[in-house]
Amino acid sequence: MGIEKTAMRPCPICNETRVEILHRLHFHLARNTPLPEAYDLVGCPHCGFVYADTTGNQAxxxxxxxxxxxxxxxxxxxxxxxxxxxxxxxxxxxxxxxxxxxxxxxxxxxxxxxxxxxxxxxxxxxxxxxxxxxxxxxxxxxxxxxxxxxxxxxxxxxxxxxxxxxxxxxxxxxxxxxxxxxxxxxxxxxxxxxxxxxxxxxxxxxxxxxxxxxxxxxxxxxxxxxxxxxxxxxxxxxxxxxxxxxxxxxxxxxxxxxxxxxxxxxxxxxASAHELDGTALKEKIAAYVALSRQKSRDAEASLANAVLNRPVVLWGAGSQAQRLLESSPLKQARIVAVVDRDSNKQGQFFAHCMIQPPEKGLRHLPENTLVVIAAATHAETIRNEVATIDERLPCFIP
Ligand SMILES: [Zn+2]
The missing domain is CATH 3.40.50.150 (Vaccinia Virus protein VP39)
Structure with missing residues (x-):
């Protein structure tokens, strides 16, 4: 499988420090978020646990x-x-x-x-x-x-x-x-x-x-x-x-x-610490990583095409947006506004924009703006909400 390295965060179950890299993840985070913007997803060769080798500490x-x-x-x-x-x-x-x-x-x-x-x-x-x-x-x-x-x-x-x-x-x-x-x-x-x-x-x-x-x-x-x-x-x-x-x-x-x-x-x-044979879990997560890589590659062309040469409003500043902004063609998009329903997110800076409530952020947009909906489970509901605010606004669900 992956490359070995010495973990910054030893295995939180068995304390092993030599780990195997399964994937590197990058996130775009709101300004001043106290979490790291990238980490390696690693597998422990000793107990089989899979975790983020994060540089962030508990504080x-x-x-x-x-x-x-x-x-x-x-x-x-x-x-x-x-x-x-x-x-x-x-x-x-x-x-x-x-x-x-x-x-x-x-x-x-x-x-x-x-x-x-x-x-x-x-x-x-x-x-x-x-x-x-x-x-x-x-x-x-x-x-x-x-x-x-x-x-x-x-x-x-x-x-x-x-x-x-x-x-x-x-x-x-x-x-x-x-x-x-x-x-x-x-x-x-x-x-x-x-x-x-x-x-x-x-x-x-x-x-x-x-x-x-x-x-x-x-x-x-x-x-x-x-x-x-x-x-x-x-x-x-x-x-x-x-x-x-x-x-x-x-x-x-x-x-x-x-x-x-x-x-x-x-x-x-x-309770004896029974030795864990965690290879099964590591292999299943590796399969999930491979599947995700394939799906991302398949979706890339249509997203790149959708956001090409036009202003984009991003609906959603949660984890899907955080991933897409770092590891998809959305990274190159010209984002003119970010909206989110979560009142705790509103007012934060994300993708160089201040997050606004949708009713505000979807007003007075430049000609030809596209709304990209970054929401894993309720994108269809959001598409309907966009239509209620301004029925002429085109949407894209990555
Ligand atoms: Zn371990």
């Missing part, structure tokens, strides 16, 4: 999730059950977790966003004492307003005063964390005796099976790529035993599917 990521959170704006974020697909996903998770919940249990969701999972759990059978921690101030404020106990904080700096808990939830959190062993240790300090930990992440062993834009699963935020085996291994290396596991498929808008895996872990100092 950079912590600052990013506090200041640049895309989980705050209820209109655009996931995690708050504020749209149908997200509500269904959280409802299903709550239903599966029910067997692990007893009345009056203290349940803590770390990285709770707008608290959709806590609310779904609270609506089900047993009454629980629910609380959440999130780095984004607006999420914490919203939860408190809705009557939950909520604290600002993140895994590397958990609040001191939030007690211990019988069930701790890390749902779509660990794929964002630089220091995984440190995170699991911190969680353990918040766990009551006989407590359990629920971990859910994307399932990297199924990336290659889904029909999503090329490299969709690789972005500046997701720096660890787990499957059930690597999560179990991470647990075992840090003295946690896996006692339950579920493979899930999250339904996204427009029939897109998002593979995920969930595990219940319980502290167990005798």
């Amino acid at each position: 950079d990521y912590d600052r990013y999730y506090t200041e640049f959170s895309r989980y705050e704006d209820a209109a655009t974020a996931s995690g708050g059950a504020d749209n149908e697909a997200d509500a269904r996903r959280l409802e299903e998770t709550a239903r599966w977790l029910e067997k692990h919940i007893a009345p009056e249990m203290r349940v803590m969701d770390i990285g709770c966003g707008n608290g959709g999972l806590l609310k779904a759990l609270s609506r089900r059978g047993a009454p629980i004492r629910a609380s959440g921690i999130d780095p984004a101030p607006r999420c914490v404020r919203r939860l408190i307003d809705e009557g939950f106990a909520a604290h600002p904080g993140h895994l590397a700096h958990l609040p001191e005063n939030c007690g211990t808990h019988d069930l701790i939830i890390l749902s779509h959190v660990l794929e964002h964390v630089v220091n995984l062993s440190g995170a699991l240790l911190a969680v353990r300090r918040l766990l009551a005796p006989h407590g359990k930990l629920y971990v859910e992440t994307p399932d990297a062993s199924r990336y290659h099976l889904e029909n999503l834009p090329p490299f969709y699963f690789f972005d500046p935020e997701h720096i660890n790529h787990f499957d059930a085996a690597s999560l179990k291994c991470l647990g075992a290396k840090n003295a946690w035993r896996t006692t339950d596991c579920i493979e899930k498929t999250i339904l996204l808008p427009n029939d897109r599917r998002y593979p995920a895996v969930g595990l219940i872990l319980e502290p167990d100092d005798s």
